[in-house]
Amino acid sequence: MKTIAHRGGMGKGMQNTPAGVRLAAQHQADFVELDVVRAADGEFHCAHFGWDTKSKLRECLAELGPHMRLIAHLKGNDTEADLICVAEYLAPHLPWEKVVFASHRSGVLRRMRQLMPDVRLARFGLLPALGALWKQQPWDCCMINQVVLTRWLVKALQQRGYEVFASCVWELRSRRSVQELGVDGAFMNLR
Numbered sequence: 001m002k003t004i005a006h007r008g009g010m011g012k013g014m015q016n017t018p019a020g021v022r023l024a025a026q027h028q029a030d031f032v033e034l035d036v037v038r039a040a041d042g043e044f045h046c047a048h049f050g051w052d053t054k055s056k057l058r059e060c061l062a063e064l065g066p067h068m069r070l071i072a073h074l075k076g077n078d079t080e081a082d083l084i085c086v087a088e089y090l091a092p093h094l095p096w097e098k099v100v101f102a103s104h105r106s107g108v109l110r111r112m113r114q115l116m117p118d119v120r121l122a123r124f125g126l127l128p129a130l131g132a133l134w135k136q137q138p139w140d141c142c143m144i145n146q147v148v149l150t151r152w153l154v155k156a157l158q159q160r161g162y163e164v165f166a167s168c169v170w171e172l173r174s175r176r177s178v179q180e181l182g183v184d185g186a187f188m189n190l191r
Helices: 018-026 057-061 080-090 106-115 126-132 151-159 175-179
Strands: 002-006 031-038 044-046 069-074 099-103 120-124 141-145 163-167 185-188
Touching: 002 018, 018 031, 018 057, 031 057, 031 080, 044 057, 044 080, 057 080, 069 080, 080 106, 099 106, 099 141, 106 120, 120 126, 120 163, 126 141, 126 151, 151 163, 175 185
Parallel strands: 002 031, 002 185, 031 069, 069 099, 099 120, 120 141, 141 163, 163 185
Antiparallel strands: 031 044
């Protein structure tokens, strides 16, 4: 099971920061999930809707360990132009096989799939995952809160060709019980 460092580190002042990414690298996380927003000046930052320190995305990327991959959690209702900008911004820093673009918005992912057919996409939420059981969706990964995940749902989605990541941000289940669901990866809160 792959480990995903939720916002890098979750300790005070570590979310979406270079220090949080360093902590994820020290824990040998497979992925680091960073909340990506675009500032008025066009610079990309890591911030959860401004609720935490805004670090420059490039500073966070500089701290990625050589084996680590990035989940770029796109926080807005990004336009096609925004998506092109973020893709162009990331391209010099990471090969596409090390990037997953994630969103809570299906429209954003559909636009990204049209622009870049070969990138990996992930959709957060139970309802979109259930919909993916009946109709193929443009994303490759389903990210579902671990509280509502069942082994049946994980297997059904995997049989449809999706990877399944458990969003364990509240950590109500143990790592072992999440692993027993058969998920491909799980979010962890590192401190």
